Amino acid sequence: MKLKKKIAVSETGFIFDPTTGDSFSLNPTAAEILNLLKDGKNEKEIKKEIMAEYDVDESTFERSFLDFMAMLRLYNMIEEHEEN
Amino acid sequence: MKKTKITVAVSGLNNTDNPGPGIPVIRALRESDAFDVRIIGLAYENLEPGIYMHDVVDKVYQVPYPSIGSDKLLQRLAYIHSIEKIDVLIPNFDAELYSFISFEHKLHEMGIGTWLPTMEQFEERHKTKLPEYGKKYGVNVPHSRPINSIAEINSLTPEFSYPLLVKGKFYDAYVAFNPEQVSLYFNKIATKWGVPIIIQQFIRGTEVNVIALGDGKGNTIGAVPMRKQYITDKGKAWGGITLDDQNMLDLCHKILKKTKWKGGMELELIKTFDNKYYLIEINPRIPAWVYLAVGAGQNIPEAMVKLALGKKVKPFTTYESGKMFIRYSWDMIVDLKEFEQLSTNGEL
Incomplete structure (x- = not known):
């Protein structure tokens, strides 16, 4: 799962896709996850970091994470060819 | 200087x-x-x-x-x-x-x-000639056909399926969901702009535009893609944002190169959800949102004046994406x- 290279994410959690002109606002947790994705972290690593930082159980994290990823895919922000 | x-x-x-x-x-x-x-x-x-x-x-x-x-x-x-x-x-x-x-x-x-297009360039990009244009220059265009009378509306299917677009030869476009609506819009547009009325396949997607300036030899002097963010009920952009979309630029360079376009132009495109681009119109002049291109780093009117004065102009190579314009009234x-x-x- 890799974010498209051109996608810009600001510190405030504002995303801009320069190819489509779309922009979105993220809440602080989503922004953190997106920045981890931008740093090249995989789901396992992200889960570890988020669970260490926040009071969240594994299944709640996974449900929210998958939901978020589906949203990113829907808005065409994920590279089609994923890296393993 | x-x-x-x-x-x-x-x-x-x-x-x-x-x-x-x-x-x-x-x-x-x-x-x-x-x-x-x-x-x-x-x-x-x-x-x-x-x-x-x-x-x-x-x-x-x-x-x-x-x-x-x-x-x-x-x-x-x-x-x-x-x-x-x-x-x-x-x-x-x-x-x-x-x-x-x-x-x-x-x-x-x-x-x-x-610094104007030639009469041939001007004539061949007319809305009524879009299918021929697409074929000649290898560009995706929606299927369309000009009609001259209401009697032709009944024969639109199965060639077209609903919804479809009903367009005037200069201005105006409406989405029609049934033959009654086609008839309504036909009369509305014909009264204002005359016939033919263009019936066009409705392509679902996002409307995107490119402003460009051609040197008449096949080179692009400037080109900036934009997406309308705020559209008035007349279909005009009241706000827009520059895009970093290489596919749009490639398509623009291809059209300018093949047609040897001279002058300013605006390409109106539909980008479908599977990332295909359809050319829906070519406006043979600078569009009203040109100042966005200037704000993004390409002073296209200045370059056009230089060309008109016979000066050499170096093509623009960059512009800033994510620049927005918001129009206001005063x-x-x-x-x-x-x-x-x-x-x-x-x-x-």
């Missing part, structure tokens, strides 16, 4: 909710590093807002509609030129372009520079005297 003093005549001063490109073109020229411009406004109607913007337009002349006769328009331009010594003229209305292109050589003889207070002066003398 010392700026060259030049006089540029510009039409399209109708900065209304259906805006002409005149005012943004002038703004671009006023920001030029190369030119110190004196602007001569050419107005068709006496309530075009640009007429009364004295810090934008230096002097305004009323000109006759081309529909009255191209010779009348040319005579008026010759008179204006005798007083103002116009170096370059930039016409900005679709409806006047035919006349300007047809007497372009006479303008050049008078010493007025222009009430000017105008003395009746000014309105009177323009209405009676045809000058202000």
